Amino acid sequence: MAxxxxxxxxxxxxxxxxxxxxxxxxxxxxxKLDNKIIFSVFFQFFFVSLSFLGLVQSFISSDxxxxxxxxxxxxxxxxxxxxxxxxGNHEGSLLLWLLVLTLFxxxxxxxxNDQPKKYRILTLLFQQIIIVGFFVFLIxxxxxxxxxxxxxxxxxxxxxxxxxxxxxxxxxxxxxGYVGSSIIFSSALAAVVTNYISSSWAKHIxxxxxxxxxxxxLGILLGSIWAYYELGxxxxxFWDPVENVSLMPWLALITLLHCTLVLEKKQILTSWVxxxxxxxxxxxxxxxxxxxxGILNSVHTFANxxxxxxxxxxxxxxxxxxxxxxxxxxxxxxKTTTNSFFWLxxxxxxxxxxxxxxxxxxxxxxxxxxxxxLEVLSxxxxxxxxxxxxxxxxxxxxxxxxxxxxxxxxxxxxxELENKLNLILFLIISxxxxxxxxxxxxxxxxxxxxxxxxxxxxxxxxxxxxxxxxFKNLSQNLAHFSFSLLILSILFNNFLSTxxxxxxxxxxxxxxxxxxxxxxxxxxxDEQNFKAIIGKFVIExxxxxxxxxxxxxxxxxxxxxxxxxxxxxxxxxKDKFMTMNSVQNQEYFNIRYQVKxxxxxxxxSTFLISLSxxxxxxxxxxxx
Amino acid sequence: MRTKIFPISLIIIVSVIFVIFYxxxxxxxxxxxxxxxxxNIPVFIAKAFETEEIFKSEDIFEGDxxxxxxxxxxxxxxxxxxxxxxxxxxxxxxxxxxxxxxxxKKKNATNFLNELNNPYDFIFSDTDGxxxxxxxxxxxxxxxxxxxxxxxxKIIGPIDQNSLLEIKELIQ
Numbered sequence: 001m002a003x004x005x006x007x008x009x010x011x012x013x014x015x016x017x018x019x020x021x022x023x024x025x026x027x028x029x030x031x032k033l034d035n036k037i038i039f040s041v042f043f044q045f046f047f048v049s050l051s052f053l054g055l056v057q058s059f060i061s062s063d064x065x066x067x068x069x070x071x072x073x074x075x076x077x078x079x080x081x082x083x084x085x086x087x088g089n090h091e092g093s094l095l096l097w098l099l100v101l102t103l104f105x106x107x108x109x110x111x112x113n114d115q116p117k118k119y120r121i122l123t124l125l126f127q128q129i130i131i132v133g134f135f136v137f138l139i140x141x142x143x144x145x146x147x148x149x150x151x152x153x154x155x156x157x158x159x160x161x162x163x164x165x166x167x168x169x170x171x172x173x174x175x176x177g178y179v180g181s182s183i184i185f186s187s188a189l190a191a192v193v194t195n196y197i198s199s200s201w202a203k204h205i206x207x208x209x210x211x212x213x214x215x216x217x218l219g220i221l222l223g224s225i226w227a228y229y230e231l232g233x234x235x236x237x238f239w240d241p242v243e244n245v246s247l248m249p250w251l252a253l254i255t256l257l258h259c260t261l262v263l264e265k266k267q268i269l270t271s272w273v274x275x276x277x278x279x280x281x282x283x284x285x286x287x288x289x290x291x292x293x294g295i296l297n298s299v300h301t302f303a304n305x306x307x308x309x310x311x312x313x314x315x316x317x318x319x320x321x322x323x324x325x326x327x328x329x330x331x332x333x334x335k336t337t338t339n340s341f342f343w344l345x346x347x348x349x350x351x352x353x354x355x356x357x358x359x360x361x362x363x364x365x366x367x368x369x370x371x372x373x374l375e376v377l378s379x380x381x382x383x384x385x386x387x388x389x390x391x392x393x394x395x396x397x398x399x400x401x402x403x404x405x406x407x408x409x410x411x412x413x414x415x416e417l418e419n420k421l422n423l424i425l426f427l428i429i430s431x432x433x434x435x436x437x438x439x440x441x442x443x444x445x446x447x448x449x450x451x452x453x454x455x456x457x458x459x460x461x462x463x464x465x466x467x468x469x470x471f472k473n474l475s476q477n478l479a480h481f482s483f484s485l486l487i488l489s490i491l492f493n494n495f496l497s498t499x500x501x502x503x504x505x506x507x508x509x510x511x512x513x514x515x516x517x518x519x520x521x522x523x524x525x526d527e528q529n530f531k532a533i534i535g536k537f538v539i540e541x542x543x544x545x546x547x548x549x550x551x552x553x554x555x556x557x558x559x560x561x562x563x564x565x566x567x568x569x570x571x572x573x574k575d576k577f578m579t580m581n582s583v584q585n586q587e588y589f590n591i592r593y594q595v596k597x598x599x600x601x602x603x604x605s606t607f608l609i610s611l612s613x614x615x616x617x618x619x620x621x622x623x624x
Numbered sequence: 625m626r627t628k629i630f631p632i633s634l635i636i637i638v639s640v641i642f643v644i645f646y647x648x649x650x651x652x653x654x655x656x657x658x659x660x661x662x663x664n665i666p667v668f669i670a671k672a673f674e675t676e677e678i679f680k681s682e683d684i685f686e687g688d689x690x691x692x693x694x695x696x697x698x699x700x701x702x703x704x705x706x707x708x709x710x711x712x713x714x715x716x717x718x719x720x721x722x723x724x725x726x727x728x729k730k731k732n733a734t735n736f737l738n739e740l741n742n743p744y745d746f747i748f749s750d751t752d753g754x755x756x757x758x759x760x761x762x763x764x765x766x767x768x769x770x771x772x773x774x775x776x777x778k779i780i781g782p783i784d785q786n787s788l789l790e791i792k793e794l795i796q
Contacts, residue, residue, distance in 0.1 A: 295648050309649045317642045324638065328631045372648040 003066040006054025007145035010095075013047035013102070014135040016040050021128050024121050033117050037124065038109055044131075045102040052086075052099045055144050059086045064155050067146035068092060074157035074558045076529040084168030085158045090292065090308075091144035093171055098134045100172075100179040101127070108183050108208070115204060122190035123183070129322070130182050133315045141308045157558030160530065166226040174219025174246065178287075180212025181249055181280040184256070188277030189323060192330050197274065202264040205277075209260060210617045213253045217610035220246050225603060229566050236490075236602050239389050241296045244368040245287025248361055252280040255357040258350045265412055266347060271333060272354060278323045285316045295372060345414055349407030356400045363392045394451065401454040401487065404480050405461040408473070426464070430456035441495055452491060458484035475616030482608035489601035496574075496597040503588045510591075516540040517593060530556040532565075535580045535589065549593070551580040575599035664773050665693075666758040673725050673733070673747035684722060684746055690795045691770040694744070694783075695724045695756050698736035700764045706782035707740045713788065714743035719795050723747035726756050726764050769794060 020040045027034045055068070059082045064070045072089045073082055087096045105127045112120050138144075161167075187205055191197050223246070224236050237243060256276040262269045290296050293309025367384040374380055406423065434452035438445055462481035469477065500517070502510045510517040520536040533553040540546050552565035562582065569576040574597040581590040668681045685691055694710060696703045714721055723744040725733050728751070737744075750756055759768065762780050769777040769791055776794060779787050 289645070293649055295645065310646070313642070313645055313649065317638070320638055321635075324631075324634060328634075373644055376644050376647045 001063075002054045002057035002061065003063060003069075003145045003147070004054075006051045006058070007143070009047040009051035009054060010135075010139065010143075010145070013044050013051060013098075014132075014139065016044040016047065017128055017132050017135060020044065021125065021132075024125050024128070028118065028121055031117065033120060037121075041102075041106050041109055041124070045099075045106045048095075048099050048102045052095055055092055055095060056083055056086045059083060062155065064153070065147055065149070065151040066144075067148050068144045070148060070152055070155045072158050073155045074529065075154065076558065077158050077163070078528055080165075080168065081158055081163045085162070087171045088158060088162045088167075091138070091142045093175075094134065094138050094142055095144050096172060097175055097179060098131070098138060100175050101131050101134060101182060104179060104183050105131070105186075108187070112204065115201075116194065116196060119187075119190050119194045119196050119201075122193055123187045126186035126189050127182065130186065130319070133318075137308075137311055137315065141311050154558070157529075157556070159559070160554065160556040160561050160563045161230055164226060164230050166222050167230070170219060170222040170226060173215050173222060177212045177214075177216025177219050178249065178284040180208060180215060181253065181284050183208050184212065184277045185281035185319075185323070188274050189326050192274055192326055195330070195332060197263070197270045199264045199267060202260040202273070206257070206260045206264065207617060209253060209257050210613050213250070213257060214610045214613040214617070216246070216250050216253060217606065217613065220250065221603065221606045221610070224606075228599075229568055230563075236599070239367070239384075239386050241368050242287075242291050244364050245283070245290055248283045248287065248364055248368075249280050251357050251361045251364070252276055252283055255354050255361075256280060258353055262347050262350050268347065269351070269354075271331070274327060274331060278327070282316070282320055282323070285312070285319065289313055289316055290368070296368075344410060344416070346407065346410045346412050349403055349410055352403050353400075353407065356396060356403070359396060360393060363389065395447070397487065398450055398454045401458045401484065404483065405458040408465075408476055408480065423461070426460050427453075427457055430454075430460055443495055448491075448495070452488070455484050455487045455491060459488060475612045475619060478612035478615065479609055482605045482612060486602060486605035486609070489598040489605060493596055493598050493602065496595075498595045500591075500593045502591050503583070503586075504591050505588045508588075514542055517591070519589075519591070527554075529558065530554045533582075537578065537591070537593075539576075539593070547576060549576065549578040551578045551591075553580060553582060570600055572600065573597060665768070665770060665775060668755050668758055670748040670750060670755055673723070673730070673749045676749075679748070681748075684748075685770060685773060687772050689771075690719045690776075692719055692721045692791065693724060693759075693768040693770060694721060695726050695750075695759075695761050695764050695766045697726045697728045697764045698732040699728065700726075702782040703765045704740070706765055706784070707743070709783040709785075709788045710743040711741055713783075713791065714745075716792070716795065719791075720745040724755060724759075725749050726761075727751065727753045 020037060023034060023037045023040060027037060055066075058066045058069050059073055060079065062069065062073060062075050062082070064073075068089060068091045072092075073085050077085065086092045105124060108123065108127075109120065112123075184205060187201075187208070188197075191201050191205075220243075223243070227238070228236055256273065259269045259272045259276060263273050289309065289312040293312060295309060367388055371382050371384060374382055409423075431449075431453045434449050434456055438449045438452060441448075458480060462477050462484060465473075465477050466481070500510070500512070502517075504510060504517070504519040506519055506521055508519050516539070518538045518540070520538055522533055522535050525532045525534065531554070533555070534550050535552070537549045537551070538546055539549060547569060549567045549569070551567040554563045554565060555561075556563065564579050564581050566577055566579045568578075574595055577592075577594040577596055577599075579592045581592075583590055665681070665685065669678060670681070671677065672679050692710075692713060710721060713719060721744050723746070725747055728749075730749070748755065756764075756766075765782050767779040767783055767787075768775050769779075777791070783791075
């Protein structure tokens with residue numbers, strides 16, 4: 001029943017699209033925005049929500065006549081995960097995507113009253129093109145409401161690694177970020193057509209950029225935390241294709257944000273803003289294509305259905321060609337302002353920042369797509385891993401971090417460096433500090449000292465600004481500060497991590513210079529839909545301090561999958577992380593014990609980065 | 625003229641990317657390890673299982689015949705399962721079966737052969753497992769079909785009915 005309502009609401013929502021397009025085109029020449037349009041946009045949102053709720057209800061009531069529910073749920077799955085299972089699959093997640101699309105365009109119309117009417121209508125039209133594309137995609141290739149007969153008694157179950165609180169909210173948050181970029185895309189195109197790329201547009205679109213950037217940051221953070229404790233990989237970033245495709249729009253968005261700041265103040269960098277707005281959404285779509293079509297192997301490859309891949313590919317390129325067409329035919333480059341930049345000014349430093357960002361973006365883009373190109377052109381298979389990214393990105397972080405420290409101190413148009421002595425003094429302090437630290441560590445001295453120095457430099461300068469500037473520019477300062485904190489935590493995490501991998505039987509002991517791991521035993525526990533095997537390990541450190549670690553193996557009944565749950569002891573200084581894996585046909589277990597310093601600071605600083613976005617979002621509204 | 629070069633090249637580049645992604649979609653993305661089956665088999669020196677004399681691998685593998693090199697062990701349960709297929713293959717006139725006794729005790733291995741019969745024409749001992757590593761074996765059991773010092777076919781895991789038929793077909 002709920003599925004039926006869901007299906008028909010989806011069809012109604014789809015038909016409303018044509019109504020909206022019809023009303024909008026009729027309304028183009030009029031002077032006032034027709035209320036019918038806002039109502040139909042609301043009803044489209046309403047019906048898509050209804051459709052989504054229908055799917056959620058089918059999941060809650062375990063209605064196995066629905067193919068999606070049958071494939072991704074089971075009666076023994078806890079209710080919370082039944083609900084999150086609704087978007088833990090290809091079909092449901094696309095419906096969620098569509099829901100966010102319709103929600104955002106509705107909010108956009110409500111919140112853009114002060115903008116020119118033609119621009120609003122055109123944004124709506126471009127957004128409807130995207131929405132229609134997704135409707136067709138959803139209904140034709142991946143309907144979440146397919147009926148199966150005879151009705152199965154039991155579902156196939158939800159993949160156990162998705163049964164996790166962080167992952168239950170990861171897709172909705174991430175989608176708010178991805179889909180938010182669709183508004184930026186449509187409104188940039190509309191602004192180009194109506195020749196409205198101006199500082200008032202920049203002011204208005206900045207909120208949308210901030211919104212999607214905040215959600216994208218949080219979404220990536222959640223995914224990263226999940227991979228850390230659930231996949232048992234014991235790290236925070238693996239340069240997996242799916243991580244890369246979320247990082248690319250993130251980089252584009254943050255660059256775009258800085259460009260709109262310049263546009264708002266100075267009416268320059270307009271082509272940057274337009275191209276980046278287009279690029280952000282294109283990269284999000286490209287990411288969807290890469291991970292959903294099965295062209296790359298990834299944890300998010302739900303289904304390797306070539307038809308779906310082909311559809312997204314065609315849709316993606318229609319959008320790309322449309323935006324190229326609009327850009328080439330309508331875009332008029334800035335005439336009034338000259339393009340001369342004084343070398344020492346805020347806009348120059350932002351431009352430098354842009355080029356660095358573009359460089360990072362290209363590295364990630366090439367690393368992710370190059371294997372595909374190579375395979376098609378020469379049928380050679382390669383895999384691009386962390387060493388590639390580390391070697392190409394890390395050295396360039398040094399000037400980037402220094403620019404991040406000095407850039408905000410500059411003024412618009414033309415400036416002098418004030419407090420030169422202060423800046424140099426801080427550089428010397430950070431140099432001494434990092435020399436002192438790195439000397440005591442057994443790592444490559446030169447490159448690491450330079451890296452740590454630049455990170456400390458940004459850290460100290462921004463820290464000082466908290467006191468000297470108080471609440472002026474708080475969001476910018478907090479963002480730069482948290483970024484330095486993130487880089488520092490990542491660096492020291494890398495320098496100081498230790499790992500022990502060994503095989504142990506029950507009652508065996510592993511011993512090295514620093515510690516003793518004693519495998520005391522295992523106990524079993526039955527849960528609602530899995531059986532847990534909990535190991536008990538006593539770790540005696542040489543200092544006499546002991547830890548008890550209890551990593552878990554979970555044997556899920558439906559589908560029959562074993563997952564390993566890490567036991568993590570988190571403190572402010574370090575995480576102790578232990579996983580245990582069973583080895584087939586053997587009585588010993590494979591044990592991984594890692595000490596990872598400053599893990600919590602990586603999460604915390606990323607959270608602070610998105611918090612700074614939030615502060616920026618509200619501060620601007622207050623000022624207006 | 626100059627202004628047209630940019631749009632045209634942009635469109636060409638985007639179209640090329642489209643074609644490549646389209647082609648990429650049709651490729652399978654399942655990773656298959658490349659087994660270097662065109663290389664000559666590794667040369668090694670090892671003790672014969674029964675006589676404990678030292679043999680060179682070249683003395684055993686002659687050019688023009690089919691050989692099945694089978695890595696086995698008495699402690700390996702799947703080896704028992706595949707044994708009947710090996711016995712079946714040992715009746716083939718144009719195939720010689722060479723065993724590589726992997727990390728095993730001679731007493732246990734002899735008992736194993738006495739119990740299940742011996743399909744091998746010749747057996748090498750690989751007490752420390754290094755020869756199996758040279759051959760790039762993943763584990764026991766594993767079998768390599770050889771012809772003219774080249775690996776024709778590699779069977780990872782026990783031989784079953786299907787691989788039996790395939791071997792018989794290959795050696796015809």
